[in-house]
Every structure is written in structure tokens, then in C-alpha cells.
Amino acid sequence: MKKLLVILAISGMIIGNTSGLSANPQNTLNLMPVPEELVLRNGHFRLDENFTIGVSGPVDERLYKAATRTLRRLAGRTGYFLPQDYITEKSKPDSADLVISIKRIGELKLFEDESYTLKITPEKIILTAETDLGA
Numbered sequence: 001m002k003k004l005l006v007i008l009a010i011s012g013m014i015i016g017n018t019s020g021l022s023a024n025p026q027n028t029l030n031l032m033p034v035p036e037e038l039v040l041r042n043g044h045f046r047l048d049e050n051f052t053i054g055v056s057g058p059v060d061e062r063l064y065k066a067a068t069r070t071l072r073r074l075a076g077r078t079g080y081f082l083p084q085d086y087i088t089e090k091s092k093p094d095s096a097d098l099v100i101s102i103k104r105i106g107e108l109k110l111f112e113d114e115s116y117t118l119k120i121t122p123e124k125i126i127l128t129a130e131t132d133l134g135a
Contacts, residue, residue, distance in 0.1 A: 049081060063102065099126050
């Protein structure tokens, strides 16, 4: 009888702990890494065949290559023929749909700042990071 009560108590704790996970909107978004803070607002950004990426700040080749890979992956996944072939310093961030803005070039070392802020509005996506490693 004692064993049965212990098993029921443990089962109740497990079910109680997992039932709250589905009520949390952060757990329904497929984001990796999981953001420290998330604020959901109304509206959606609609990706179309005119989607462009612009980069601002002290940028090196590493970020241009990463942005170009992102653009090509989007084109492959969506089937859109996007207007940019690759991202360079000539890619204008003012008129871009996705603006990647960094403050400095990061170093490949322990404890380098990889934090970022992602703001999505119906008109534009703005990714701001301390370093290019965070972008």
C-alpha cells in the first residue's frame, strides 16, 4: 500500500510539472538557443521575393559570408528568386528587410559576448548584436 501511494505521488508530481509547459508561449516557438527574454506582439513579417539583407557596423568577411548563407538558405527553402546574390558592404542596410547591426568584430575566445536583440515588425527585421559572433 505504501509503495502504491509513493508511485501515485511521484506520478502526480511528474504530470503536474509537465502540464504547465504547454501553457507557456515560449515553449511553442522553435528557437535555439532559447531566448533569455521574449516579448510577443501582434503582427507578422511576410517574407516575399523582394526580401533583402543589409549589414551595418564594423563588419568583416565572416559576417558577410554568414548573411549570404542565410539568404541562399531562405531562397532554397522558399523557392523565391531573391534579388541579392550575395551580401557585401554595398548592400544598403537602410532599405533592407533584414538589417544586421553590430558594434564590433568578435574574437574567437571564451566568454566573448554573443548576445543579440531581435526585433520583428510587419515592415522590417532588425538584429542588433555586440559582436558579429552574436549576429
